[in-house]
Amino acid sequence: MEPFTPKFQGRPWVSGMRVLHVYVLPRAGADDELLSIAHACRPILADYPIDPQCGSDPTDAGLLHLTGEMLADVPSDEYDETARAQAVGALRAELAGVQAFTTEVGPPIGNVAGVVLDVWPEADTVDLIERIRSAIRTARGDQALRHSGGRPHISLGYGYGSASSDPLNGELRNKVVPRRATLFVDRVHLLDVAWTLDEELGGWRMTWEPVAEIPLGG
Numbered sequence: 001m002e003p004f005t006p007k008f009q010g011r012p013w014v015s016g017m018r019v020l021h022v023y024v025l026p027r028a029g030a031d032d033e034l035l036s037i038a039h040a041c042r043p044i045l046a047d048y049p050i051d052p053q054c055g056s057d058p059t060d061a062g063l064l065h066l067t068g069e070m071l072a073d074v075p076s077d078e079y080d081e082t083a084r085a086q087a088v089g090a091l092r093a094e095l096a097g098v099q100a101f102t103t104e105v106g107p108p109i110g111n112v113a114g115v116v117l118d119v120w121p122e123a124d125t126v127d128l129i130e131r132i133r134s135a136i137r138t139a140r141g142d143q144a145l146r147h148s149g150g151r152p153h154i155s156l157g158y159g160y161g162s163a164s165s166d167p168l169n170g171e172l173r174n175k176v177v178p179r180r181a182t183l184f185v186d187r188v189h190l191l192d193v194a195w196t197l198d199e200e201l202g203g204w205r206m207t208w209e210p211v212a213e214i215p216l217g218g
Helices: 032-045 081-095 123-140 165-175
Strands: 018-024 050-052 066-070 101-110 114-119 153-159 181-185 187-198 203-215
Touching (some): 018 081, 032 101, 066 123, 081 203, 101 123, 153 203
Antiparallel strands (some): 018 066, 018 187, 050 153, 101 181, 114 153
């Protein structure tokens, strides 16, 4: 595991910069199994240079998210009110034809950037991401699609130092059960996301402000 560094347009993020993103956000009530796994992992992550994304309360999803897409043409401060409204309108139009679905995530796996829950089965999630990308293309053009998040996943924590993932994965495997959870997807969120280099932590921390909530199926 190595320190995680966010990127924008293929280059390291400028600390404090804000960029619009479309995320699926797990929530209490609908995704209690997922939150249970995240909070079971939290004390294990504390023994490693990993910044947990869930809150300290068992019902607090904190900053857990599944990335739909980054609007990567320009930072969000270059989006005026009209441009934001166009992005929201394109998302609403594109996602009106997508029905809510349930998938699964897990098991927790330590990787090069921290710990993740992969999504499987992933067909519905991949289709949703492609529809999100289509909406962004409609609103902003191909220049806004410069981000690659890899296979769909939820990050449980981001690394801020170097450590071996082998003992971490051993602990996750032996101590965290159940190892899979359902994720209910019936909406996405357009968020104004910032990454800031936290000097005290020695790594990057995310914050966001909500812009719009877009239900699936209209």
